Structures are given as structure tokens and as C-alpha cells.
Amino acid sequence: xxxxxxxxxxxxxxxxxxxxxxxxxxxxxxxxxxxxxxxxxxxxxxxxxxxxxxxxxxxxxxxxxxxxxxxxxxxxxxxxxxxxxxxxxxxxxxxxxxxxxxxxxxxxxxxxxxxxxxxxxxxxxxxxxxxxxxxxxxxxxxxxxxxxxxxxxxxxxxxxxxxxxxxxxxxxxxxxxxxxxxxxxxxxxxxxxxxxxxxxxxxxxxxxxxxxxxxxxxxxxxxxxxxxxxxxxxxxxxxxxxxxxxxxxxxxxxxxxxxxxxxxxxxxxxxxxxxxxxxxxxxxxxxxxxxxx
Numbered sequence: 001x002x003x004x005x006x007x008x009x010x011x012x013x014x015x016x017x018x019x020x021x022x023x024x025x026x027x028x029x030x031x032x033x034x035x036x037x038x039x040x041x042x043x044x045x046x047x048x049x050x051x052x053x054x055x056x057x058x059x060x061x062x063x064x065x066x067x068x069x070x071x072x073x074x075x076x077x078x079x080x081x082x083x084x085x086x087x088x089x090x091x092x093x094x095x096x097x098x099x100x101x102x103x104x105x106x107x108x109x110x111x112x113x114x115x116x117x118x119x120x121x122x123x124x125x126x127x128x129x130x131x132x133x134x135x136x137x138x139x140x141x142x143x144x145x146x147x148x149x150x151x152x153x154x155x156x157x158x159x160x161x162x163x164x165x166x167x168x169x170x171x172x173x174x175x176x177x178x179x180x181x182x183x184x185x186x187x188x189x190x191x192x193x194x195x196x197x198x199x200x201x202x203x204x205x206x207x208x209x210x211x212x213x214x215x216x217x218x219x220x221x222x223x224x225x226x227x228x229x230x231x232x233x234x235x236x237x238x239x240x241x242x243x244x245x246x247x248x249x250x251x252x253x254x255x256x257x258x259x260x261x262x263x264x265x266x267x268x269x270x271x272x273x274x275x276x277x278x279x280x281x282x283x284x285x286x287x288x289x290x291x292x293x
Contacts, residue, residue, distance in 0.1 A: 014064040017132035019153045024056040088126045097155035097287050105144040105273040145278030158286030168283035172230040175275035176249040180218050180226035187214045187243045191236045203238040205246045212236045214243050
């Protein structure tokens with residue numbers, strides 16, 4: 001825990017990995033296993049930053065010194081650790097602030113919801129000396145393609161701002177079932193998230209959903225199939241998949257919103273994945289301002 005002792009007062013000097021992080025989130029990360037209620041209690045009490053009390057929303061600065069009091073919690077029974085392979089995925093670009101990967105289809109970006117591990121856990125295992133490594137954004141497990149990781153807290157914060165303000169351009173290629181006719185089409189349909197009776201997360205077009213905007217451009221067509229480029233103007237969950245399914249052009253191989261009978265036929269031909277690929281992203285570098293694509 002980076003020199004943190006739960007049995008005595010600890011002083012931690014903030015480096016780049018903690019810079020700009022909220023103090024409460026910093027404590028959650030460094031006091032893993034300690035209940036959040038207890039962390040908030042010590043934050044209101046004996047935690048100090050540069051010998052002063054701070055609010056839970058305080059953002060740490062480079063060189064801040066955090067005082068953490070002794071933490072006493074009941075020892076939990078040891079839980080068997082999941083084996084996480086150390087895998088370096090194909091790297092498209094890397095510098096001191098960012099790593100751009102080519103994620104394969106079928107691999108989740110992170111563990112959870114029945115998934116033992118994902119891209120971020122594998123990359124951290126492959127790079128044990130990395131002080132900071134976090135996902136900038138997400139891709140569906142079935143989607144392949146460009147995925148960004150941040151190597152600095154400052155880069156992560158700046159990239160989130162870039163994406164929130166619409167200053168990045170994300171493009172996908174997808175093979176759909178059906179004959180698409182428009183050369184370029186704007187689709188603006190609100191999306192509503194819900195849980196199925198089995199507890200699975202799904203999305204549907206509904207008037208009271210969140211606004212969603214996708215631009216589709218026809219690249220090529222064959223009898224019964226069309227290759228489209230999808231440009232995201234918003235970043236809703238399953239946005240491309242649900243917009244296309246709602247219009248009657250489901251993505252080939254989509255096991256949630258697709259044509260299940262056609263998918264079975266495709267599988268017999270050896271086509272076993274969803275045909276959605278994040279093929280490009282462009283933005284100005286969060287720290288240098290350089291144009292990247």
C-alpha cells in the first residue's frame with residue numbers, strides 16, 4: 001500500500017499518480033478494504049493535508065502531504081485471488097501520458113459483473129512498475145478497436161474534459177444486416193437504460209431517454225449487408241447498436257439487439273463475433289496540444 005501502515009500515523013507525499021484526485025477517492029484507493037463510512041469519519045476527524053483539515057471534495061496537488069491516522073479494522077478471511085495474466089495488448093501509440101491499444105473482441109475493458117478481469121487488470125499486471133494506469137473511456141466487451149489508457153492523473157482528467165466537451169472524434173465501422181440506402185444519415189433517437197427480469201442491463205429507444213446522436217455514412221454494400229461508418233456525437237451505452245437495431249439494420253453478430261436467426265446462420269459460416277470495430281479517434285493531446293489521430 002505504498003508504505004501505508006494501518007497501525008500507525010502515516011504521511012504520504014502526493015506525486016503525479018495522486019495529483020488532482022479528490023481526497024476521498026485517494027483514501028478509498030489507498031485504504032482498500034476499509035469501509036467507506038469509516039474513511040469519511042476519519043476524513044472529518046484526524047486526516048490532514050499540509051497540517052490542515054480539508055473538505056472531502058478537496059483535490060490534491062503535487063507535493064501535498066497527507067496525514068493518515070492509525071486504522072484499525074477487523075481482519076477478513078483470505079479470499080482466493082483470481083489469476084490475471086500479464087498481457088500487453090497491441091499498442092497503436094504511446095507516450096508519457098497515454099497508451100492507445102487495439103482491443104480484441106470478446107475481452108472486457110475491466111473486471112466485474114461476472115467477469116474476472118479485463119484490459120486494465122491485464123495491463124497493470126504486465127506493467128507492475130507503472131504508478132498510474134486508468135481507462136480513459138470504455139468499449140463494449142464484444143466491440144474491438146481503439147481504446148485509450150491514461151498514464152497520468154492529469155492526462156486522465158484532461159481527456160475526460162475533452163470527451164465531455166465533444167472535442168474528440170470517434171469513428172466506428174460496422175457491418176449491418178439489410179440494404180442501407182442513404183449516403184449519410186443523422187440519427188437522433190433518445191435512449192433509455194433498463195434492467196431485464198434476469199438483471200441484465202439493456203437499452204431501448206424511448207421518448208423519456210437521454211438524447212443520443214449518431215451519424216452513419218455508407219461505405220459499401222452487398223446483397224443483404226451494408227458496411228457503415230458510425231460517428232458518435234454523444235456517448236450513450238450501446239448507442240450504435242440500439243440505433244441501428246431500432247431502424248431495422250441490426251449489427252451482424254449482435255447477441256443482444258441483433259437478428260438471432262441470422263446470427264446463427266453467420267456462426268455456421270464461422271463468423272462468431274459482433275461486427276463493430278472502433279477504427280479511429282482524433283483529439284488534441286491533453287498535455288501538449290498536439291493533434292493526434
